Amino acid sequence: MKSERFQKTFFLTRFSFKRDWLRLSVWTVVLIGLFVGVAAKFNGLYGSKNAIEQIIKTLKTPAMVSLFGKMPSGPYTTADVFASEMTVFMAIIAAIMNFYFIIHNTRGEEEDGILEMIQAHSVGRLSNLSAALLEVFILNLVIGLIYSLGLQFANLAGTDTNGNFLLGLGLGAVGFMFASIAAVIAQLTDNSRTASILSYLVFGIMYIARMITDVSHSKYTWLVPMGWVEKFSTYKDNNWLPVLLMLILSIIMTLLAFYLNSHRDVGSGLIATRAGKSHASIFLRGPISLSWRLNRVSILVWFFGIMILGATYGSVFNTIGDILKTNPMMKQLLDTKAINAANILIIKEFIALLVIVFAVLALVPGISLINYLKTGESKGYLEIIHATPTSRTRLYFSTLFLATLTSIAVFFGGLYGLYIGGNAVMSHYLDFSIFLRSFYGYLSPLLVLIGISAFLIGWLPKLVAINYGYLILAFFIQYFGKLLKLPDWSAKISPFGFIDKVPVKNFDIATFWWQIGIAVILIGIGYIGYRRRDLIIN
Amino acid sequence: MLNQNVPILHIDHLQKNFGKFHALKNITFDIYPGEVFGFIGPNGAGKSTTIRTILGILRASGGRATIFGKDVFKDAVEIHKRIAYVPGDVYLWPNLTGGEIIDLFLKLGHSRHTLKTDELIKKFQLDPTKKARTYSKGNRQKVALIAAFSTKADLYIFDEPTSGLDPLNEEIFQKEVFNLKKNGKAVLLSSHILSEVEKMCDNIGIIRNGEIVETGSLAQMRHLTRTTIKVQTQIQTPELLSMSGVHNVELGNNQTVLSVDSDYLESVMAYLSQKQIVSIQATPPTLEDLFLRYYDSNNGGSNNEK
Structure with missing residues (x-):
């Protein structure tokens, strides 16, 4: 009975690898390149005692703790710096990768009707789910092992073999843990979109929870599964307990997913789809309203999600913006007014670092809305629309309009959340104009990225997804550029690199206009391409 | 309103290449007002490509196609004001209901939800409150058909519209097409179901490997066999x-x-x-005989048998 339910699991796993090999390879290469590439540079970056001391000072500020997690106690080596800078970040990327593969290969396959055809053969009920889990398990294991081996070869000052394997395999384990969580969520909903939204929601809550516990009482971070990665204490205590916890949670989640899967019908979820209206509301009448109607839930989730993230970051302002905490000597050197000014400056520096996070996150829903012109086309959803008097011009600009508006609104929401959250805890009022300066400053690079997607839609529709890659690259350079001492020219690869550190620096109107110019040109060229090309047909 | 002697759809040596692949080599036919034109051919012969080209979804590589005398690509928007289309595979947004999608299609075509729409919903026995996610293939086709039939158009294009319908619904479809014909509308019906084409169509075009190999009425074609x-x-x-x-x-x-x-x-x-x-x-000879005559031969030369 048992084996019958798992019939052909290994065959399906092999088949999945064959089907996904390109995507699997791209993810693996990118992740390993990122991790091992950074590791290889680290001895040069933080080889000297002086350099280590400097960066540790930065990493110990509450602002950095909120982003990268809490540092174990010293003394520190190059390897310690590496572990504290990379662990949380790599865990986030691992979550994104695992969500993608699990949801795509379970609920996605089911939604497309592929599972039905597979299940009609002598294939066990749980085979598809277990094959998908097995696939990502192997993926995470291989990536984790290569991380470990890469660390062995990089041979950072202060590493030990135990720590190398702990960090590598631990990151693999956290990836699989997120995969198993997504596998459960994929059983609950009856479509992959909702499954993705819910998975990221769970992830977002964990991320925020670990951030709050990190800056306040870091022992509570043990309560957050995502926070376990910070508890490896790599190269210090080399604690394998978090890895064990992750595996236990993964097993529980896997069993739960199996249970839920065998207690439901193919195509259905536990959260049922309700009936709706028999008539369209008067608002549903054109491309903009259609796009809104299709995406309103995810747009609202993005908007409020980012706003809450902003408010959470804001709520640590009082810890961050207290220079006396990290530097008690200051009290003797500066008067209250000067200390206040110094505190505000620290907060502004922190905001300048966060803006890039909000801007990049805000672009995700915008780019995804634009890319619908391609995915909707290739999946056939837009075929009837194209046969109506709706012109391509209207469809293109309507979509761009909603996408741009969404990105700007989500971006604004993040900063507004930051403003609200910050002022809730600060004794010293932070004027909204500080936040607006960041908002205006990042508006133009935001539009350039939108423009790139518009251009791709018009001329290279099959490659629209590469803008996400560009976005991640831009984020990586902005976020890690200083920490990894990347060369100055690297910042100029993305439009974000041309923006002065707002709100610390002033908003530069000239940069704003030339970037807007580029965005408009990209959108215009994209329009010409979109108007004259074949639509993609399946 | 429509001149009976001027074709609504005029296709003249239409060609379409996808890279090196010649999907359409030579498509030529006309459809006149009040005419139901059957478009038949095996899978992959170029039926849907032809239809998508005359809808302006694909850009022709050569030849000319006009609807209402206007260029199908350049004047797509003008033309689409007076046509209704049901694709072969109907994909509907899973999180909208059937009713919402029907209304949306009507609005996009500058039409409105009328009594006729309600009547069609009833006839086809569609539950418009259900989310499209829960519809079967046949029900998705019904949504597109209801929207098309309640649109006031001059040319109706159906790409294998009944492949998912049960015999009762198929009959409703046929009746609606007869009504269109009676009102002087032109209909392009691509189909695999030869009995349906035989029953409904005034003229037939047979397409093979991207070429129209035969056009004419069934009677004329019979003459050739x-x-x-x-x-x-x-x-x-x-x-x-x-x-x-x-x-x-x-x-x-x-x-x-x-x-x-x-x-x-x-x-x-x-x-x-x-x-x-x-x-x-x-x-x-039935249409099936005709059809097989054009397709059964492996050498591709149907003419040398005549």
Whole structure:
């Protein structure tokens, strides 16, 4: 009975690898390149005692703790710096990768009707789910092992073999843990979109929870599964307990997913789809309203999600913006007014670092809305629309309009959340104009990225997804550029690199206009391409 | 309103290449007001590509196609104001209801939800409150059909519209198409179901490997083919084996079966009538015979058989 339910699991796993090999390879290469590439540079970056001391000072500020997690106690080596800078970040990327593969290969396959055809053969009920889990398990294991081996070869000052394997395999384990969580969520909903939204929601809550516990009482971070990665204490205590916890949670989640899967019908979820209206509301009448109607839930989730993230970051302002905490000597050197000014400056520096996070996150829903012109086309959803008097011009600009508006609104929401959250805890009022300066400053690079997607839609529709890659690259350079001492020219690869550190620096109107110019040109060229090309047909 | 002598759809040597692949090599046909045009051909012959090209979804590589005298790509928006289309595979947004999608399509086509729409929903027995995610293929087709039939258009394009419908709904579809025809509308119906085409279409175009190999009415096409005759005679008829225009003769003791080219029917009948006919049964070629005649031959040359 048992084996019958798992019939052909290994065959399906092999088949999945064959089907996904390109995507699997791209993810693996990118992740390993990122991790091992950074590791290889680290001895040069933080080889000297002086350099280590400097960066540790930065990493110990509450602002950095909120982003990268809490540092174990010293003394520190190059390897310690590496572990504290990379662990949380790599865990986030691992979550994104695992969500993608699990949801795509379970609920996605089911939604497309592929599972039905597979299940009609002598294939066990749980085979598809277990094959998908097995696939990502192997993926995470291989990536984790290569991380470990890469660390062995990089041979950072202060590493030990135990720590190398702990960090590598631990990151693999956290990836699989997120995969198993997504596998459960994929059983609950009856479509992959909702499954993705819910998975990221769970992830977002964990991320925020670990951030709050990190800056306040870091022992509570043990309560957050995502926070376990910070508890490896790599190269210090080399604690394998978090890895064990992750595996236990993964097993529980896997069993739960199996249970839920065998207690439901193919195509259905536990959260049922309700009936709706028999008539369209008067608002549903054109491309903009259609796009809104299709995406309103995810747009609202993005908007409020980012706003809450902003408010959470804001709520640590009082810890961050207290220079006396990290530097008690200051009290003797500066008067209250000067200390206040110094505190505000620290907060502004922190905001300048966060803006890039909000801007990049805000672009995700915008780019995804634009890319619908391609995915909707290739999946056939837009075929009837194209046969109506709706012109391509209207469809293109309507979509761009909603996408741009969404990105700007989500971006604004993040900063507004930051403003609200910050002022809730600060004794010293932070004027909204500080936040607006960041908002205006990042508006133009935001539009350039939108423009790139518009251009791709018009001329290279099959490659629209590469803008996400560009976005991640831009984020990586902005976020890690200083920490990894990347060369100055690297910042100029993305439009974000041309923006002065707002709100610390002033908003530069000239940069704003030339970037807007580029965005408009990209959108215009994209329009010409979109108007004259074949639509993609399946 | 529409001039009966001016074609609504005019396709002249239309070509479409995808890279090096010639999907459409030479498509030529016209559709006039009040005409139901059947477009038949096997999978991959280029039916949907033709339809998507005349809808301006694909850009023609050569030749010319006009609807209402306007260029199908450049004037797509103007043309689309007066056409209705049901694709072969209907994909509907999973999180909208059928009713919402029907209304949306109508609004996008500058039409409105009317009594006719409600009537069609009832006739096709569609539950418009259900999310499209829960619809079967047939129900998704119904959504597109209801929207198309309640649109006031001059040209209706159906790409295999009944492949998911049950016989009852298929009949409703056929009735609605007859109504359109009665009102002087033009209909392009691409289909695999030959009995449907035979029953509904005034003219037929057969497409093969991106080329129209035959157009005309079924009667005209029949003229090009053979009638099957089963005959019983008192006197033996061995001469049939050598008569011109006679094929596939099976001489039996009781019954003889033969195929006759339409042009030779008269001479063959004259010959048979001298042989004391006991019983005779003549079957005109069905569309299926026609179809198979064009597709069965592996060498691709249907003409050398004539």
